[in-house]
Structure formats: structure tokens, C-alpha cells
Amino acid sequence: MSTNTNKPSAKKTAMRQTLSAVALLLAVGTAGCARHHDPTVATAGSGEPKAGASAAAGNDQTSALKFSQCMRDQGLTWFPDPDAEGNLGVHAPDGVDQSKVDKAEEACKAYSPWRGRQGQQISAEDLNKLRKVSQCMRDHGFAKYPDPDANGSIKIDSEAGFKPDDPAFQKARQECDKYMPAPQGKGNS
Numbered sequence: 001m002s003t004n005t006n007k008p009s010a011k012k013t014a015m016r017q018t019l020s021a022v023a024l025l026l027a028v029g030t031a032g033c034a035r036h037h038d039p040t041v042a043t044a045g046s047g048e049p050k051a052g053a054s055a056a057a058g059n060d061q062t063s064a065l066k067f068s069q070c071m072r073d074q075g076l077t078w079f080p081d082p083d084a085e086g087n088l089g090v091h092a093p094d095g096v097d098q099s100k101v102d103k104a105e106e107a108c109k110a111y112s113p114w115r116g117r118q119g120q121q122i123s124a125e126d127l128n129k130l131r132k133v134s135q136c137m138r139d140h141g142f143a144k145y146p147d148p149d150a151n152g153s154i155k156i157d158s159e160a161g162f163k164p165d166d167p168a169f170q171k172a173r174q175e176c177d178k179y180m181p182a183p184q185g186k187g188n189s
Contacts, residue, residue, distance in 0.1 A: 061082055061084075063111055063112070064082035065081060065082055066111040067108055067111040067112050068080060068081045068082060069081075070104075070107065070108035070111050071104050071105075071108055074100075074103065074104035074107050074108065075100060075104065076100065076101065076104050078092065078093055079104075122151060122152035123181075125181070126152065126181035127148060127150070127152055129179050129180060129181040130147075130148040130152055130154070130179075130180075130181065131147050131148060132176075132179035133176050133177070133179045133180055134146060134147045134148065134154070135147075136172070136175065136176035136179055137172055137173070137176050140171075140172035140175060140176065141168065141172065142160075142162055142169065142172060144159070144160040144161055144162075145160070145162075146160075
């Protein structure tokens with residue numbers, strides 16, 4: 001991934017939103033991963049593509065496509081395919097049965113684009129960065145946006161008063177993504 005400014009690349013931003021969305025999906029049933037995958041997950045890097053970046057992107061896209069199909073095969077017919085870059089923008093319909101999402105995720109974990117990233121210890125530095133993201137979201141009008149727990153997970157319930165697909169929320173996310181840590185093994189943001 002590359003970038004020509006200090007702002008995160010479009011792919012980095014999309015992946016962060018995707019992983020956040022998956023965190024929210026599992027936590028709230030309205031968007032992305034309840035364990036904080038926002039942790040989200042791509043890096044701006046040095047501004048120049050690294051060797052093997054295309055292959056890695058292709059593998060991520062293939063994995064995301066297989067994961068999406070598997071989730072639908074498990075009964076989550078609303079689960080979307082990834083976009084052309086392999087990013088998943090997941091927004092669950094209202095009333096989704098969380099136990100069905102959990103079962104499907106377990107059944108499809110072999111295809112998960114996030115496999116190997118879950119359960120990893122988060123560094124104090126990255127936890128601090130996630131806290132900055134949360135503070136930034138609150139500063140942008142989302143007063144109930146929570147801080148991450150000690151594992152970097154952010155759990156948002158329906159009483160928070162916002163939805164991840166709200167344009168104002170998306171705009172704030174884009175602004176606050178500048179504080180997001182790089183994914184493990186991907187360098188610094």
C-alpha cells in the first residue's frame with residue numbers, strides 16, 4: 001500500500017473501516033468485527049509498494065471472497081462480497097441473531113481474512129493509538145464512542161446512539177483513522 005501524504009491511503013482507510021465494521025458487526029450486529037480488528041489494518045508504509053504487495057493483496061481478496069461465500073452458505077444471505085481491493089464493508093440488517101453470526105464466523109474461520117490477527121497481544125503503543133481514535137471520535141460528536149479494552153477491542157452497543165453507516169460517522173472515522181495503528185507485521189502508520 002502506498003500513500004503520498006501523511007494521511008492514510010484509501011486502501012488503509014477502507015480496511016480500517018472494514019475491520020471496524022466487522023468488529024461492530026460482532027459487537028452490535030450492525031457493522032464490523034467485535035474484537036477490534038480495526039485494528040483495522042493496513043498500513044501507509046513508506047509511500048512505495050513493497051515487493052510481494054500485489055500477491056498479498058490478491059491473497060487477501062481471495063480469502064475475503066471465500067469468507068463472504070462461506071458466511072452466506074451458513075445462512076447469512078445478506079453478507080456482502082469484498083470490493084475490488086478485497087475490502088469487506090459489512091453492515092448487518094437490524095435484528096440479526098448474534099448467535100448465528102458467531103456460529104457462521106466459527107464455521108468460516110479457515111477463510112477469514114483476519115485469521116492469525118485475532119487473539120494477538122496488543123502493544124501499549126498501539127493501545128494508546130486506539131485510545132486516540134476513540135477520543136477523536138468523541139471530539140467529532142460521538143460522545144458515547146468507547147475506549148478500547150486492554151485487548152484493543154471496542155464494543156459498541158445499540159444505546160451508543162449512532163450507526164457505522166451514518167455519513168457523519170464515516171466522515172469522523174476518516175478523520176480519526178490517522179491515529180490508527182498499523183496492523184501487526186505490516187510496519188508503522
